[in-house]
Amino acid sequence: MPPRLPQPRSNTSEEILDIAEMLIETRGYSAISYQDISEQLGIRKASIHYHFPSKTDLGAAVVERYMQRFEQALAELEGDASKTAMQMFEAYTVPYMEFADTPDRICLCGALAGEILALPAPVRALVQRHFVLHQEWLARLLRRGARSGEFNFPGQPPRMARHVLAALQGALLIKRATGSLLQLSDTIAMIRSQLQSH
Amino acid sequence: MPPRLPQPRSNTSEEILDIAEMLIETRGYSAISYQDISEQLGIRKASIHYHFPSKTDLGAAVVERYMQRFEQALAELEGDASKTAMQMFEAYTVPYMEFADTPDRICLCGALAGEILALPAPVRALVQRHFVLHQEWLARLLRRGARSGEFNFPGQPPRMARHVLAALQGALLIKRATGSLLQLSDTIAMIRSQLQSH
DNA sequence: GTCTATACAAAGATAGAC
DNA sequence: GTCTATCTTTGTATAGAC
Numbered sequence: 001m002p003p004r005l006p007q008p009r010s011n012t013s014e015e016i017l018d019i020a021e022m023l024i025e026t027r028g029y030s031a032i033s034y035q036d037i038s039e040q041l042g043i044r045k046a047s048i049h050y051h052f053p054s055k056t057d058l059g060a061a062v063v064e065r066y067m068q069r070f071e072q073a074l075a076e077l078e079g080d081a082s083k084t085a086m087q088m089f090e091a092y093t094v095p096y097m098e099f100a101d102t103p104d105r106i107c108l109c110g111a112l113a114g115e116i117l118a119l120p121a122p123v124r125a126l127v128q129r130h131f132v133l134h135q136e137w138l139a140r141l142l143r144r145g146a147r148s149g150e151f152n153f154p155g156q157p158p159r160m161a162r163h164v165l166a167a168l169q170g171a172l173l174i175k176r177a178t179g180s181l182l183q184l185s186d187t188i189a190m191i192r193s194q195l196q197s198h
Numbered sequence: 199m200p201p202r203l204p205q206p207r208s209n210t211s212e213e214i215l216d217i218a219e220m221l222i223e224t225r226g227y228s229a230i231s232y233q234d235i236s237e238q239l240g241i242r243k244a245s246i247h248y249h250f251p252s253k254t255d256l257g258a259a260v261v262e263r264y265m266q267r268f269e270q271a272l273a274e275l276e277g278d279a280s281k282t283a284m285q286m287f288e289a290y291t292v293p294y295m296e297f298a299d300t301p302d303r304i305c306l307c308g309a310l311a312g313e314i315l316a317l318p319a320p321v322r323a324l325v326q327r328h329f330v331l332h333q334e335w336l337a338r339l340l341r342r343g344a345r346s347g348e349f350n351f352p353g354q355p356p357r358m359a360r361h362v363l364a365a366l367q368g369a370l371l372i373k374r375a376t377g378s379l380l381q382l383s384d385t386i387a388m389i390r391s392q393l394q395s396h
Numbered sequence: 397g398t399c400t401a402t403a404c405a406a407a408g409a410t411a412g413a414c
Numbered sequence: 415g416t417c418t419a420t421c422t423t424t425g426t427a428t429a430g431a432c
Contacts, residue, residue, distance in 0.1 A: 208415090210415080210416095241415090241416070241417090242416065242417060242418080244416075244417070244418080244419090245415065245416050245417075248415060248416075249415090
């Protein structure tokens with residue numbers, strides 16, 4: 001019996017999620033509407049409600065899909081025995097640089113964290129879970145580098161993981177607000193330096 | 199002739215600004231309404247429009263007042279010759295800890311940065327300016343500490359200033375999303391350590 | 397699955413009485 | 415300065431035809 005793959009959504013559903021994700025990353029959940037998506041996709045508002053009855057359903061679906069992609073990418077990175085810890089860290093920062101190369105997007109969960117109290121409960125719970133999993137992954141990476149002697153940072157891995165994630169999220173946020181790419185590149189440089197401090 | 203003081207606003211105007219500021223820090227600009235403020239203050243929506251005709255006026259007034267308070271506090275801190283650079287840094291972090299001690303607030307400009315593209319242009323410009331001034335102040339503090347030998351961090355002060363601000367803003371954001379105060383306290387500890395690295 | 401039409405509530409804003 | 419009343423637009427959502 002072939003492995004049970006996740007049921008693929010219809011093309012339209014996927015396109016709705018693509019547009020919704022992009023719009024949330026630019027304007028935030030509160031500020032987007034079915035009308036915005038409708039205009040970009042070229043179908044009517046009511047048709048979107050067919051795929052995602054409520055905005056809560058839509059928001060939750062966007063975050064779930066994002067988390068699945070994200071966690072899979074991290075798992076693959078973690079499983080690549082050919083990479084040093086620093087190479088893994090560099091690979092990990094690539095998506096941040098990609099976001100920073102757009103004029104108006106930040107990562108989905110950073111955007112949602114900014115309005116966490118305005119989110120419907122199911123969406124909020126997903127965002128919280130994302131941050132927990134994300135930091136646990138980072139802590140494992142840091143521990144691996146510390147054990148191998150590649151990294152030499154102060155404090156325990158979970159503490160440094162919190163610091164690294166905070167700095168990257170904050171850098172993306174301020175980069176978009178000020179338009180200066182240095183905000184992210186300098187932050188990454190300082191983290192890299194701190195990971196290798198002697 | 200006595201110095202021209204800034205014209206004090208009416209009590210009601212100030213109360214409106216107080217409530218609006220608090221609500222933006224918790225829910226964000228897009229998610230708050232004249233109705234929300236009306237309910238908390240116990241006057242009608244129309245009365246708020248008397249003080250601040252449009253939501254843009256209100257948002258700009260909130261940020262302007264915040265920036266004035268903020269910049270004055272930083273200037274006083276900077277002018278206090280009795281403090282070491284590290285003592286200044288510690289004093290600088292106090293408001294972050296105060297925000298983190300609330301369950302639901304982050305600093306105003308961090309909250310607004312999260313929805314920068316959804317903001318009316320005048321508000322957006324103020325937020326951008328705030329980040330510039332804020333980082334310039336931080337860079338001066340770092341330079342002072344580096345010159346005196348108190349600090350020993352990698353890179354130039356403006357780069358480290360970007361990193362420090364990013365980490366603190368990101369830590370507040372994730373602290374609120376996850377509820378863990380460690381997010382901020384660990385981040386501050388890591389920054390402190392990096393400022394004194396040898 | 398997509399459409400038109402519509403319901404319903406909320407938001408931003410204004411007019412005019414007091 | 416604050417009120418009631420009202421206007422207009424937008425947002426979320428549903429009903430029912432095609």
